[in-house]
Amino acid sequence: MSFSNSGNTGGETVIPSSDSPSLNGVTAAIDFDEPQKSYSLLPKQNSEVPGELLEVAMGPHHPSTHGVFRMDVVLDGERIVKLKPVFGYLHRNHEKIAEGTSYLGSIPYTDRLDYLCSMSNNWGYALTVEKLSGFQVPERAEYIRVIMAELTRLVNHICLVGFLMQDMGAMGTPLMYAFREREKILDLFEAASGARMMCNYLRFGGVRCDLPKGWLDEARKVVENFPRFLDEFEALLSGNEILIARAQGVGVLGKELAVNAGITGPMLRACGVNYDIRKVDKYGIYDRFDFRVPLGEHGDVFDRYMVRVLEMRESLKILKAALRDIPEGLIVDAKAKSRGLRPKVGEAYGRIEGPKGELGFYLISDGSANPYRYRVRPPSLINLTILEDMCLGLTIADAVIILGSVDIVLGEVDR
Amino acid sequence: MTGQLDQLFVSLKQWLVSFLPQAAQPMAGILLSISAIIGAFATMFAITTIMERKILGRIQNRLGPNRVGPFGLLQPAADGIKMLTKEDIVPFAADKLVHFLAPVVLIIPVALALAMIPYGRNMTAVDLDAGILFFFAVGSATELSVFMAGWSSQNKYSLVGAMRAIAQMISYEMPLVLSTVSVLMMAGTLSLPLIVQAQSGYIYEILPRWNVFTPWGLAGFVLFMIAATAESNRAPFDLPEAESEIIAGYLTEYSGFKYALFFMAEYWGLFAVSGLAVTLFLGGWNAPFPFLQWVPSWAWFFAKLGTIIFGFIWVRGTLPRLRLDQLMNFAWKFLLPMSLINIVVTAMWHFSRVFQFVGAREMRWVLCALVLAIPYFFLGRALGEGRPAKRNYKFAE
Amino acid sequence: MDSQLTQYIPILILLLVAIGAAAGMLIASVALGRWANRGRLQNRAKNQNINTPYECGMIAVGEGNTRLSVKFYLVAMLFILFDIEVVFMYPWAVVYRDMLKTNGPVILGSMVSFLGILFIGYIYALKKKAFDWKS
Numbered sequence: 001m002s003f004s005n006s007g008n009t010g011g012e013t014v015i016p017s018s019d020s021p022s023l024n025g026v027t028a029a030i031d032f033d034e035p036q037k038s039y040s041l042l043p044k045q046n047s048e049v050p051g052e053l054l055e056v057a058m059g060p061h062h063p064s065t066h067g068v069f070r071m072d073v074v075l076d077g078e079r080i081v082k083l084k085p086v087f088g089y090l091h092r093n094h095e096k097i098a099e100g101t102s103y104l105g106s107i108p109y110t111d112r113l114d115y116l117c118s119m120s121n122n123w124g125y126a127l128t129v130e131k132l133s134g135f136q137v138p139e140r141a142e143y144i145r146v147i148m149a150e151l152t153r154l155v156n157h158i159c160l161v162g163f164l165m166q167d168m169g170a171m172g173t174p175l176m177y178a179f180r181e182r183e184k185i186l187d188l189f190e191a192a193s194g195a196r197m198m199c200n201y202l203r204f205g206g207v208r209c210d211l212p213k214g215w216l217d218e219a220r221k222v223v224e225n226f227p228r229f230l231d232e233f234e235a236l237l238s239g240n241e242i243l244i245a246r247a248q249g250v251g252v253l254g255k256e257l258a259v260n261a262g263i264t265g266p267m268l269r270a271c272g273v274n275y276d277i278r279k280v281d282k283y284g285i286y287d288r289f290d291f292r293v294p295l296g297e298h299g300d301v302f303d304r305y306m307v308r309v310l311e312m313r314e315s316l317k318i319l320k321a322a323l324r325d326i327p328e329g330l331i332v333d334a335k336a337k338s339r340g341l342r343p344k345v346g347e348a349y350g351r352i353e354g355p356k357g358e359l360g361f362y363l364i365s366d367g368s369a370n371p372y373r374y375r376v377r378p379p380s381l382i383n384l385t386i387l388e389d390m391c392l393g394l395t396i397a398d399a400v401i402i403l404g405s406v407d408i409v410l411g412e413v414d415r
Numbered sequence: 416m417t418g419q420l421d422q423l424f425v426s427l428k429q430w431l432v433s434f435l436p437q438a439a440q441p442m443a444g445i446l447l448s449i450s451a452i453i454g455a456f457a458t459m460f461a462i463t464t465i466m467e468r469k470i471l472g473r474i475q476n477r478l479g480p481n482r483v484g485p486f487g488l489l490q491p492a493a494d495g496i497k498m499l500t501k502e503d504i505v506p507f508a509a510d511k512l513v514h515f516l517a518p519v520v521l522i523i524p525v526a527l528a529l530a531m532i533p534y535g536r537n538m539t540a541v542d543l544d545a546g547i548l549f550f551f552a553v554g555s556a557t558e559l560s561v562f563m564a565g566w567s568s569q570n571k572y573s574l575v576g577a578m579r580a581i582a583q584m585i586s587y588e589m590p591l592v593l594s595t596v597s598v599l600m601m602a603g604t605l606s607l608p609l610i611v612q613a614q615s616g617y618i619y620e621i622l623p624r625w626n627v628f629t630p631w632g633l634a635g636f637v638l639f640m641i642a643a644t645a646e647s648n649r650a651p652f653d654l655p656e657a658e659s660e661i662i663a664g665y666l667t668e669y670s671g672f673k674y675a676l677f678f679m680a681e682y683w684g685l686f687a688v689s690g691l692a693v694t695l696f697l698g699g700w701n702a703p704f705p706f707l708q709w710v711p712s713w714a715w716f717f718a719k720l721g722t723i724i725f726g727f728i729w730v731r732g733t734l735p736r737l738r739l740d741q742l743m744n745f746a747w748k749f750l751l752p753m754s755l756i757n758i759v760v761t762a763m764w765h766f767s768r769v770f771q772f773v774g775a776r777e778m779r780w781v782l783c784a785l786v787l788a789i790p791y792f793f794l795g796r797a798l799g800e801g802r803p804a805k806r807n808y809k810f811a812e
Numbered sequence: 813m814d815s816q817l818t819q820y821i822p823i824l825i826l827l828l829v830a831i832g833a834a835a836g837m838l839i840a841s842v843a844l845g846r847w848a849n850r851g852r853l854q855n856r857a858k859n860q861n862i863n864t865p866y867e868c869g870m871i872a873v874g875e876g877n878t879r880l881s882v883k884f885y886l887v888a889m890l891f892i893l894f895d896i897e898v899v900f901m902y903p904w905a906v907v908y909r910d911m912l913k914t915n916g917p918v919i920l921g922s923m924v925s926f927l928g929i930l931f932i933g934y935i936y937a938l939k940k941k942a943f944d945w946k947s
Contacts, residue, residue: 056571061869064659070868077883078575078739167659169736171650176475242651242735245799274811292810302806310808396575397660397738445822449829499841500848507863519834526830527823541822548902549823570865578884585891592898599905667866672841676834740944743887747943751894752934755927758901765909766920 053081060089064167064400067410071387071399078395083388087381090414098374103129103204103341106374110361111198113376114412117156119148119189120354122202127283128350128361133343135205138330142285144207146322147219148192148199149352150315151185154226156355157266157308158182158233160407164305165237167404168246174237181229184222191215204341206332216323223319230312238309247302251390251402254299261386265357265379266311267406270296270303277353288325289318304405342369356380356407376415380408421711424451425537448540452529460682461491467728474732494675501671506569509668513567518669518676521560524553525683532690533608535700535713546607547599550691551592554646557684558584561655564677565665576664579739580655583645586743587652590750591642591688594635597761598626598695607691611699620705625698630783631761636696638754640723643688645746648681650731657736689723690716749794756790886942897930 059070068089074082098106110125111118162175186196192211193201201208258271276293278286294310296303343365351360357379364373383406391399432444472479480487530540531550543549565577602613616624626632645652656664697719700712760783767779904923911919
């Protein structure tokens with residue numbers, strides 16, 4: 001199949017044929033020079049899809065696919081009989097670039113994986129490199145990391161709930177409420193790191209720079225006011241009859257399937273599986289904090305929503321304790337070396353409980369300045385793999401909120 | 416003075432018409448009324464769009480449009496110019512004639528419906544004996560236009576949107592029409608100005624005799640407003656245009672002024688159906704209290720209309736959207752039986768007038784409210800069947 | 813002309829005015845749009861991608877107006893059935909209060925029995941799951 005697009009420039013662009021527009025490989029030769037004629041060349045009836053079924057591409061330019069994600073759905077009326085997720089539109093060659101860059105040079109790239117949670121991405125990567133090179137993280141830096149990671153969790157979860165409501169058709173009101181709180185946290189990030197979203201803040205064996213004067217007080221204020229916002233948010237949403245009707249019993253994910261598919265994070269916990277890497281690995285200093293892991297029971301969209309809301313409340317507990325106990329001291333390991341880091345030959349897998357699930361980094365060092373192999377375990381992508389299982393037999397409207405409740409960021413899915 | 420202000424527009428029309436020769440006067444009067452309606456509601460459409468965006472902005476913690484003109488009040492004008500000068504994009508697979516006709520076909524029934532409504536004392540553009548019947552008859556024609564738009568676009572989203580729109584609109588047409596029957600039983604006429612007149616007067620010289628203050632009137636009003644929300648495709652029943660699911664539904668392939676016409680017709684439909692709600696249940700242009708009767712009747716009408724539209728905007732800013740099967744269940748399994756029961760209750764209400772003993776009036780009230788409340792309770796329970804109760808969440812340490 | 817019909821003359825005029833206004837505005841906007849975008853339109857004379865049906869950036873597969881689920885048509889049929897009942901109810905509602913004074917039980921009983929029959933039909937449709945969309 002060749003697309004010839006000869007406009008007034010006279011140049012000819014050929015789009016590779018691997019990007020087939022059709023669901024089942026039926027391709028159509030389209031010559032845009034003669035639109036009327038060529039349109040009629042499109043398949044009238046589809047060989048695999050029976051006549052009364054409707055084959056719709058939802059995405060990449062769809063308002064609620066959270067970016068350039070595509071769901072090829074086959075519809076019977078409104079019911080989905082087949083769904084194929086298609087992604088890769090945002091592929092940026094992240095892993096290969098990282099293999100050609102120094103260890104330090106990859107940190108800014110990790111910001112852009114899941115661009116809502118740059119701090120925890122940094123941590124996952126830093127943790128792996130620390131495992132590889134054996135740097136020790138000073139006390140104060142550990143506390144700063146916990147604070148940043150939990151603030152990131154708050155940002156991610158409120159954004160998720162806002163977007164989920166947007167998908168459900170709530171005209172942006174919850175989203176705007178969520179963004180009001182998010183702004184306060186982003187202000188904190190900006191004060192600490194200089195950037196609001198692409199923070200690039202953590203370093204191997206610590207953090208890049210110390211917190212500015214007064215930052216902790218500001219953070220305490222934000223954390224103190226946050227429960228009020230959460231109460232307001234829940235008053236608006238959790239008891240809402242329409243939300244309950246839309247979300248309960250929709251997109252049910254069984255425990256076994258979830259575990260077998262490698263689902264992690266709030267999605268797994270909404271199914272009732274107690275698995276939180278903060279508790280399992282106790283990485284960093286998470287063993288010092290007293291927090292609980294909320295578990296769902298039904299594994300539907302409502303549970304995923306509620307688990308996230310409850311998780312935010314637990315995060316606030318951690319934040320309160322961390323902001324109370326944070327000591328003075330070094331912020332980076334004195335022996336740590338960022339520039340020209342050449343870890344000894346070996347491999348390491350470091351993982352953290354990112355807001356979306358298990359975020360893992362796998363590194364192989366051959367002793368040179370660049371990693372020999374660099375691999376990300378993206379929670380968004382792996383949580384997305386079971387989309388069809390959750391959507392089959394439901395309607396388009398359900399598919400949209402199920403996708404919303406999976407919580408994907410396309411930067412991480414496509415890397 | 417009060418009377419003059421009340422009849423301001425009527426006398427203005429008569430004064431203008433009096434310049435013309437005798438033979439042309441009735442025709443000119445009609446034309447004048449019609450152009451007044453179209454002009455007034457085009458203006459009101461502009462005001463409502465900006466107010467809606469402003470109010471939604473306030474609900475959502477933001478400012479809303481504030482760049483064009485003072486407080487952004489000229490935004491509708493800017494939008495209009497933008498829409499007018501946009502390139503007209505028609506998909507080449509579309510049925511071009513139908514695609515063009517759909518917005519035109521939509522605007523006609525809505526304009527006709529608007530002409531039926533009594534805006535004030537002696538202020539009905541077209542006073543038909545069977546006004547309310549005509550209103551619903553032309554109102555149903557909007558469904559045709561929506562389907563024309565969806566079908567002719569040759570777009571799957573449009574098609575799904577149009578199908579949703581048809582299913583939704585015809586399903587909610589039932590409770591919409593049935594909930595008005597009780598008002599007709601009260602007024603004994605199909606003429607809208609006479610229905611308003613039947614609601615004038617005050618109980619104990621202070622409480623207005625509006626239909627909404629009776630048990631069947633209140634139930635009818637609520638049923639009517641829910642159905643009206645669905646009929647005018649407003650949130651939470653905005654499934655035909657659900658932008659997070661099917662892009663823009665049947666409007667997907669419309670741009671420029673065709674889109675603007677659709678938009679305007681939708682708002683006009685909203686005004687028409689809100690105006691009908693005011694007329695049927697909220698006493699039309701009657702003042703709520705006797706001592707407020709010096710305020711012109713049309714001012715009361717538009718105040719009530721504005722309140723209802725504000726309610727629509729508020730709901731839109733608050734609630735998420737329903738799913739199609741829930742929407743259908745709600746119409747067929749809750750609203751329809753409720754509106755049928757409401758008719759029976761109204762019949763009982765009037766029938767029980769024969770009993771004349773002390774406290775009969777209060778007894779009647781309680782009885783009718785009970786007969787409405789019991790099915791409300793059971794139907795509501797049946798509708799929410801199969802849904803688990805409030806959930807509790809476990810925590811792992 | 814009798815008065816029944818003269819009532820509808822304003823409707824006719826309004827109809828014509830509405831058609832004229834809507835069609836006029838549309839034609840004006842098409843012309844204005846051509847004029848305002850003339851530069852772009854010339855450059856784009858050959859490339860008609862913009863006129864493809866919107867399918868989220870993909871090329872549409874299959875027809876844009878296929879047949880849809882029969883469920884929609886069932887709703888339409890039920891609507892017609894119930895709508896006709898409403899038509900019967902309107903004249904009854906109008907005369908109800910007047911008749912009540914002279915012949916109360918008859919007018920009440922007639923409509924209650926009619927509604928009863930209607931309800932039986934409704935319950936039948938309900939039991940047959942005609943209103944269920946999940947199935």
